[in-house]
Amino acid sequence: MHHYDVIVVGLGTAGSATVMTLAQRGVSVLGIDAFHPPHTLGSHHGESRSVRRAYLEGTAYLPMAIRAWDLWRKLEKDSGEKLLVTTHNLTIGPPDGPAVSGFLASALAGGISHDMLTAAEIHRRWPPLAPPSHFAAGLEKEAGIVFPETCIRIFLAMADAAGARLQVDERVTGWTATSGGIEVRTSQGRYTAGRVLIAAGARTGRLLGVAGAMLTPKRIPVHWITPPDATAYQLGQFPVNFWQVPIDDTAGTCVSYHEFYSLPAINHRGRVKAAFHNQLADGDPETPSPAVSTEEEAVMRAMLTRFLPPLSDRPMTSDTCMYTLTPDDHFLLGPLPQNENVFAVALAGHGFKFAPVLGEILADLLEGRIPAIDMGFFSPQRFAGRE
Numbered sequence: 463m464h465h466y467d468v469i470v471v472g473l474g475t476a477g478s479a480t481v482m483t484l485a486q487r488g489v490s491v492l493g494i495d496a497f498h499p500p501h502t503l504g505s506h507h508g509e510s511r512s513v514r515r516a517y518l519e520g521t522a523y524l525p526m527a528i529r530a531w532d533l534w535r536k537l538e539k540d541s542g543e544k545l546l547v548t549t550h551n552l553t554i555g556p557p558d559g560p561a562v563s564g565f566l567a568s569a570l571a572g573g574i575s576h577d578m579l580t581a582a583e584i585h586r587r588w589p590p591l592a593p594p595s596h597f598a599a600g601l602e603k604e605a606g607i608v609f610p611e612t613c614i615r616i617f618l619a620m621a622d623a624a625g626a627r628l629q630v631d632e633r634v635t636g637w638t639a640t641s642g643g644i645e646v647r648t649s650q651g652r653y654t655a656g657r658v659l660i661a662a663g664a665r666t667g668r669l670l671g672v673a674g675a676m677l678t679p680k681r682i683p684v685h686w687i688t689p690p691d692a693t694a695y696q697l698g699q700f701p702v703n704f705w706q707v708p709i710d711d712t713a714g715t716c717v718s719y720h721e722f723y724s725l726p727a728i729n730h731r732g733r734v735k736a737a738f739h740n741q742l743a744d745g746d747p748e749t750p751s752p753a754v755s756t757e758e759e760a761v762m763r764a765m766l767t768r769f770l771p772p773l774s775d776r777p778m779t780s781d782t783c784m785y786t787l788t789p790d791d792h793f794l795l796g797p798l799p800q801n802e803n804v805f806a807v808a809l810a811g812h813g814f815k816f817a818p819v820l821g822e823i824l825a826d827l828l829e830g831r832i833p834a835i836d837m838g839f840f841s842p843q844r845f846a847g848r849e
């Protein structure tokens with residue numbers, strides 16, 4: 463049985479970046495994936511992912527967001543491929559709502575260049591966007607999208623070139639602690655390593671056993687809309703726009719919101735992509751995802767009618783993707799409380815933008831180094847006892 467320093471289970475977003483980083487550092491690493499990434503059976507398909515640094519989800523992400531931006535640019539240089547295109551990012555909602563106020567707090571804390579816009583200013587600059595007059599937006603100009611399938615292809619090509627062993631179409635079925643580290647069982651054999659990273663996306667919970675019970679796979683309907691005028695919605699012209707809309711504000715003390723977004727079309731024939739980010743149904747990664755229903759499309763059309771009216775009655779097709787949610791919607795990243803040689807990562811539906819920095823951080827942890835960015839906030843330890 464061949465022994466490795468590290469085995470990475472899952473070669474999607476986090477796994478491919480980590481395998482690349484480890485291999486480039488000369489670590490002996492085996493990466494295994496049940497499918498052949500990039501693919502449409504996990505969380506990384508769909509042509510585009512937004513990248514921003516003013517991180518309304520919390521200032522704990524700021525150092526990662528800033529470092530990731532630089533690493534995306536470095537990866538472009540190293541690969542010779544265009545990966546990150548700036549197109550502006552808008553966070554739209556009530557000025558005192560969690561999204562807009564979180565955006566502002568993060569932009570100020572990180573010294574990130576930004577503007578605050580009124581509803582009228584938003585509509586004047588991007589006529590398809592029609593926020594109600596009491597909404598505002600945080601605008602981050604140096605923000606954009608990356609192309610997830612291309613990024614993963616590059617991570618894996620670079621991992622391969624640096625000497626990683628990559629095995630695809632091989633499913634990991636379990637792991638056991640041994641005296642020398644960890645034994646990993648797959649559909650085709652057994653391997654041992656000093657340390658293991660479980661980066662299996664929506665299937666991570668199952669592979670962690672009891673410790674994974676706090677991870678919930680979610681099914682995300684994703685809608686593709688043909689715009690009336692391709693130019694106005696194109697990448698570089700049309701901003702990523704994230705909306706936080708009060709569900710019931712009659713008492714003036716709203717506590718729940720619809721959250722949805724739309725992303726620009728990435729070429730002149732392209733379609734705008736739109737999806738909800740919260741109030742998601744549970745999903746089962748082991749069974750084919752049910753087709754998106756007419757009711758699900760109608761809920762999205764209702765949002766478009768209110769906030770992006772020119773798209774409301776345009777042709778729409780839909781597919782699905784997966785999130786892996788944690789109880790607090792923050793990442794889970796680090797060693798398991800039960801076994802310091804088994805590491806896990808779960809990205810709570812907002813992790814792609816961080817892929818290269820996650821690769822750097824996870825490689826540090828797997829090598830037994832302390833990452834330059836503190837990961838305490840994301841430790842699996844915070845859920846210990848909640849399984």
Ligand SMILES: Cc1cc2nc3c(=O)[nH]c(=O)nc-3n(C[C@H](O)[C@H](O)[C@H](O)COP(=O)(O)OP(=O)(O)OC[C@H]3O[C@@H](n4cnc5c(N)ncnc54)[C@H](O)[C@@H]3O)c2cc1C
Pocket residue numbers: 471472473474475476477494495496497498499503504505506508510511512513632633634635661662663664665666669682684737783784785786807808809810811812813814815816
């Ligand atoms: C619709 C949608 C839109 C999103 N938009 C954004 C965005 O704009 N910006 C952003 O930053 N993030 C976004 N995200 C979130 C981001 O894409 C995910 O957080 C990220 O891709 C998750 O990466 P992962 O490595 O955990 O999972 P994946 O990329 O899915 O990788 C997991 C891999 O593990 C493999 N695997 C699973 N089980 C096994 C097994 N038993 N054995 C071996 N291999 C296995 C799978 O085949 C897969 O390749 C979005 C997600 C969705 C669904």
